[in-house]
Each structure stands twice: as structure tokens, then as C-alpha cells.
Amino acid sequence: NAGVTQTPKFRVLKTGQSMTLLCAQDMNHEYMYWYRQDPGMGLRLIHYSVGEGTTAKGEVPDGYNVSRLKKQNFLLGLESAAPSQTSVYFCASSYSAKTGAVNNEQFFGPGTRLTVL
């Protein structure tokens, strides 16, 4: 099993350009997440999905869109990139959260390093 994979690994964009980051998981997880990681800021949730065809906003959703057309894939789009979106982007997936004793172990991909000039 490959686990969680992300493409591309690196990308440089000019301000105003658009791009899509692809995340794929082969663990049959229901939940998928997109985070950005910036120095001194930790991991911040951009958008997440609790199942195929559903998405929801996280902590920092502005400037990003997502789609979950297939259970195994979660796409993150930047319609008009800005320098403030320079960051390392991580995708993660997990099983459905259980009620009661919740164990939300998330499995992370290797990340995409994006630079917006």
C-alpha cells in the first residue's frame, strides 16, 4: 500500500496563476484533509471532507477550493495564487471518527512545497 500520496512535490507559480494539488489514498478512509504548514504557525486546516461528494471549510479556507469526486482522491485548487499562499501543503486521511472514545489518527502524505512569486 502506498498510503497517502501527493503530487506534485514541488511547484513554483507566479502571482495570479492557478494550479491543482492532488491527494490520493489507498486505505479506504472516509475522511480527508488539506493543511498548510508555515514556520511558527503549525498545521492549519484549509478544507476537509467526510465522504465522497462532500467538503467543508476549515480554519483558513480563503483562496482555496476543493473537490472530492472519488473517495480515494481529494483535490486542492488555487484559482489565483498569491505570495501569501507560499507554504508546504499536506494532505491527510483518516477513518470515520467514532463517538465516545475518539481516535482520530490521521495519516499524512509527504507534502507539496509551493512557492508563489
Place this chain on the structure above:
Amino acid sequence: TQLLEQSPQFLSIQEGENLTVYCNSSSVFSSLQWYRQEPGEGPVLLVTVVTGGEVKKLKRLTFQFGDARKDSSLHITAAQPGDTGLYLCAGGRVDGGSQGNLIFGKGTKLSVKP
């Protein structure tokens, strides 16, 4: 808003020393996880604690969840250069709409020198 304060932010020690990393909040969490992240890679789960007062050991690493489920600590005994990395704590939301979301601390960057 649930927040997790992690300390220290940076830690540089010599091989063989002991250390403790803290993760504190004023909020209650359903669970607390510790992840380790190496440069250029994604975080990898080390342990999950779910019961107040719970202690788990993973070789030289000891994890503790506070009695009130608001704080946690990670203690490393006789640190080795291979322990170098970014340690992240993450709390599970207790609200009904959690949907698996975690609150992450900002991390502790550990450097263990030979």
C-alpha cells in the same frame, strides 16, 4: 476556540540527556495524539492517549495525558540523534461536529547532538 500551546518551541540537547515537551490547553480534548515529523516529510503518529491520567511508553518515549484531559507531556529518556525532528501534539475535538478534525500545537523542534 480550542487551542493547544506547545513548549518549548525549540530544544537543543546533547546525546544522552533527558527532555520533556509540554502540550497545554484550557479546553478538554477527547483524545491527544503526538506526531513526529522529519524534514521534507509528513507527520507520523507516535501515540494516541484517550483516558485522563493515561500513560503510554514507546521504548524511551513516555507520553502522559493529564487527568482533566487538557494537557499532555512527552518525555524522552537518554535522547539520541535519531530523535531529532519536529514533535507535534494534536487534540481531538469534543464537540459533536468534530468529524475527525484535530487541533494541532505549533510544534517543538528537537535537535540532539552527538
